[in-house]
Amino acid sequence: MIYTGGTIGMVGSDKGLIPGGNMAERLLNQLQTLPEKRRRTLPAFDLLTLPQLIDSSNATPGDWLDLNRLIRHHSRRYQAFIILHGTDTLAYTASALSFLLPQNLPCIVTGSQYPLEKEASDALSNVEASLLVASSLINQPMAHNAGVIVFGGKILQGNRASKVSTHSAQGFDCINLPALGTCSEGKLSWSASAQMAAELKPTPDINFPQISTDAIHDIPQVVILKLWPGIQSQQIASLLAAPVKGVILESYGSGNAPDLNQPLLSAFKAATDRGIIIVNRSQCPEGSVSMSYAAGSALSEAGIISGYDLTCEAAFSKLTLLLCSNLSNKQVKEAFNRNHYAECSV
Structure with a gap:
């Protein structure tokens, strides 16, 4: 799990919400509040916090490339990745990762409309659902596993999704494609379209072109x-x-x-x-x-x-x-x- 910043990790201060530290400890504390039966179904995970947290409204294409390199660097050690991201540009990052990452590597992008410790926050449910989806994709991958958005109980193909609400827990949706599935209160259900996608194999001749090393320092x-x-x-x-x-x-x-x-x-x-x-x-x-x-x-x-x-x-x-x-x-x-x-x- 990679914590990049965003509302999910914010804490209160005299000046309003600011990025909070100790995200791993805070996440584990919140996960402990789940019923024991649901906790036992969650996979083990490590959490990596970026050295400089990003307010997603400040995210740039350079940040996409940095995430791509970071995930690839750790891809031999971990079977799946979950990106904790601010919601403002979450769909941009999910789309970019869908083109950048290997399609057989599960990568979930999630966040929340409200901070982790806020009463009735959507953060814990999104994290729990993301962990379940990541575990499921490890065992039964789809054709395209990179850049999947898990948010508000929905599992969405990231390169088909947009933010549709500034405040609702169902903050993201796919207008031109049905949801891949749902995941709420520990119950995961894949749609028929997602099950069909699991049987598809990526076509080698349509792989996305590789990024030039020069472009990393001078993004068009x-x-x-x-x-x-x-x-x-x-x-x-x-x-x-x-x-x-x-x-x-x-x-x-x-x-x-x-x-x-x-x-x-x-x-x-x-x-x-x-x-x-x-x-x-x-x-x-x-x-x-x-x-x-x-x-x-x-x-x-x-x-x-x-x-x-x-x-x-x-x-x-x-x-x-x-x-x-x-x-x-x-x-x-x-x-x-x-x-x-x-x-x-x-």
Whole structure:
């Protein structure tokens, strides 16, 4: 178990909530409050605390790469990993780890909406569920075991999940994919889709490209740009210029943009001609972009590629990590269009 920071480990102070220490002792104390029958089903674990705890709103792609290296360093000693993470960017980290880690290595990402010792906190239930899920995946792995989110009684595929509530215990959900299962009060139940996934084998030729060692020190910049009524090309000029290498464009409906706004479309076309990769995904939480309307085909003609039904978090992490590889722009686009680890519905 790796404690990275976040609400789950916060304690009260005169200045409000601050990161607390002694996380291993505090976790064990809380786990001791569970009924003995449920405690006996939990696997043994060690806890590693990062030297510098991260408020997840400060997390960067560099932190994803650091976690990847840390997990791989310890992967011969441990059969599964649980990441205790702040909720703000938890889905980004889970998505990134789903692309970075070996798919046969169970890695759970969890956290909580409320601190561990707070009355009626969701922290203990999420930790208990994560331990049970990790143990289950060790014994019966799925095709894709890395970056699974366990939160609020749900087991979710991390690269298909988003944070959907600022306060609810069910803070995360998958809009375009059913939950893999449920785990609550010590009872674990896998869904039919998860059981089918356990029978699948990853296809070797779709493995995610390796990250360049140079990129670790100079991570390419990717930005997220959301269309709004009345958008003007000059308002977004800085987001379509160096050092930006990639853009996640959040369009209207099924992938539409204002096709009568020629200066905007020209700005997009000029950016793609300069080698900036722009991915089109919908602002709608449910469904995929099709780019079949005239307003959508205009984006395709500008060199913008489809993001299908990828979540914003998965699209951002996938494009960022592909740009960290030694691939050409053409190869990055081809790799982005590939469904590596069931991150989209195509």
